Amino acid sequence: MKLQIEKAIYGGAGLAHQADGESIFVPFVLPGELVEVEIRPQKKNFEEASLLRVLKDSENRVQPTCIHFGECGGCHYQHAQYPAQVEMKVSILQEAMERAGLKTLPEIQSHAAPPWAYRNRMRLRLEEADSALRVGYNRRGTNEFLAIQECPITAPLLWRTAQNLLRVAAENSAVRRWLSNAAEVEFFTTADETKMQMTVLVRKDQPGLSSLCESMRQFVPELVGAGSVLLKLSGPQRQIQKPRPLESWGTKGLSYQVENEDYWVSRGSFFQINRFLIDELIRIVATNRQGLLAWDLYAGVGLFSRALTKGFHQVVAVEAAGTDLINSFKGAGRRAVESTTVEFLRKAVVQRERPQLIVMDPPRAGVGAEVCSLLARVLSPEIVYVSCDPMTLARDLKMLVDAGYTLEELHLVDLFPQTFHLETIVVLRR
Numbered sequence: 001m002k003l004q005i006e007k008a009i010y011g012g013a014g015l016a017h018q019a020d021g022e023s024i025f026v027p028f029v030l031p032g033e034l035v036e037v038e039i040r041p042q043k044k045n046f047e048e049a050s051l052l053r054v055l056k057d058s059e060n061r062v063q064p065t066c067i068h069f070g071e072c073g074g075c076h077y078q079h080a081q082y083p084a085q086v087e088m089k090v091s092i093l094q095e096a097m098e099r100a101g102l103k104t105l106p107e108i109q110s111h112a113a114p115p116w117a118y119r120n121r122m123r124l125r126l127e128e129a130d131s132a133l134r135v136g137y138n139r140r141g142t143n144e145f146l147a148i149q150e151c152p153i154t155a156p157l158l159w160r161t162a163q164n165l166l167r168v169a170a171e172n173s174a175v176r177r178w179l180s181n182a183a184e185v186e187f188f189t190t191a192d193e194t195k196m197q198m199t200v201l202v203r204k205d206q207p208g209l210s211s212l213c214e215s216m217r218q219f220v221p222e223l224v225g226a227g228s229v230l231l232k233l234s235g236p237q238r239q240i241q242k243p244r245p246l247e248s249w250g251t252k253g254l255s256y257q258v259e260n261e262d263y264w265v266s267r268g269s270f271f272q273i274n275r276f277l278i279d280e281l282i283r284i285v286a287t288n289r290q291g292l293l294a295w296d297l298y299a300g301v302g303l304f305s306r307a308l309t310k311g312f313h314q315v316v317a318v319e320a321a322g323t324d325l326i327n328s329f330k331g332a333g334r335r336a337v338e339s340t341t342v343e344f345l346r347k348a349v350v351q352r353e354r355p356q357l358i359v360m361d362p363p364r365a366g367v368g369a370e371v372c373s374l375l376a377r378v379l380s381p382e383i384v385y386v387s388c389d390p391m392t393l394a395r396d397l398k399m400l401v402d403a404g405y406t407l408e409e410l411h412l413v414d415l416f417p418q419t420f421h422l423e424t425i426v427v428l429r430r
């Protein structure tokens with residue numbers, strides 16, 4: 001079947017319509033292209049197709065860089081030249097806002113950096129085949145293992161470490177036996193690639209991490225610490241249910257420098273993954289903002305909280321998993337609170353604490369209805385909402401707009417080049 005691709009939609013596919021008007025989603029295409037597809041069995045309330053051939057290609061189509069593109073579940077846009085990827089994300093964001101009923105939108109400002117080798121974190125699956133260890137990702141759309149030989153979106157140190165893990169396993173049978181009990185491994189590096197942490201997710205509690213690390217240090221001197229955690233697999237999905245820490249080797253985290261500030265990031269703590277754009281995030285969120293009191297909700301290790309201390313007399317940082325924050329965000333004008341945002345806000349509305357600025361950077365699920373209604377009672381003059389999911393963002397923004405806020409600035413920060421994921425920063429005022 002031949003189809004004309006109309007536009008890019010959230011999730012990585014392109015949208016087309018069949019002759020009967022039915023929507024159809026096609027991966028690895030670009031707006032304006034004429035393609036030949038094969039319809040796949042209907043999955044949800046829309047049709048999905050496999051791309052057979054591009055009959056008339058877009059001027060933005062390029063040769064993908066990575067040999068695994070198309071098979072690997074990680075990237076969706078390597079077939080598009082980079083500026084076109086950003087353009088697609090801008091229109092996806094615009095549409096998500098409009099569909100949520102947000103009528104008056106400021107112009108979307110986009111922010112981008114080098115689109116390759118940007119990830120500071122890499123999580124790989126481990127599998128044994130013919131008594132050799134292999135590393136891989138999920139095959140696209142499945143939980144199947146796909147062995148990989150490169151990953152050009154990650155910092156080179158991370159892939160070099162993966163190769164050396166395989167080398168050590170090949171040369172040392174005790175290490176290989178221990179790693180055969182491991183399901184996944186995660187590497188996390190500083191922006192300058194001088195220090196690295198490793199987490200090995202194992203199926204059984206067996207000692208062996210230290211000898212792996214001692215062997216790896218010969219080839220990866222940047223490795224400063226590692227830990228093993230117990231991975232519990234449940235149901236058909238490979239879900240991690242509260243990984244339990246087991247062995248530890250070296251330091252327990254990394255000191256990650258951004259704009260002359262050192263952030264302590266323990267193994268397993270959240271940290272922004274695009275090493276080239278973290279300073280830009282801070283600039284948009286915190287620069288030129290000042291007042292008496294600011295709240296940083298969903299604060300992580302305090303990335304925005306620290307920057308806000310430059311302009312505010314007091315900064316309150318709220319984080320549900322707050323150990324790193326409590327240890328590091330101390331001193332005059334700084335208060336770290338280990339709490340969920342909703343619990344913090346329930347108390348704050350009663351205590352009548354009123355900040356001039358609220359920054360909030362929730363996980364993909366967004367902040368939700370109760371937080372929005374509590375924010376409508378706090379009535380801060382300015383909210384900066386940082387989001388990694390345009391759909392939950394649009395839903396939350398509609399509630400805040402209905403409560404009297406207006407959207408003043410809309411920034412798309414492309415933290416995840418080559419993928420459909422996008423980061424948005426919205427400035428709201430009332």
Ligand SMILES: C[S@@+](CC[C@H](N)C(=O)[O-])C[C@H]1O[C@@H](n2cnc3c(N)ncnc32)[C@H](O)[C@@H]1O
Pocket residue numbers: 270271272297298299300301302303304318319320321339340341342361362363
């Ligand atoms: C997207 S991260 C943002 C972290 C930080 N703003 C940064 O840029 O590094 C979201 C953070 O929210 C925390 N979190 C998740 N659910 C939460 C909740 N209900 N209340 C408060 N924090 C929560 C997570 O532990 C994580 O650190």
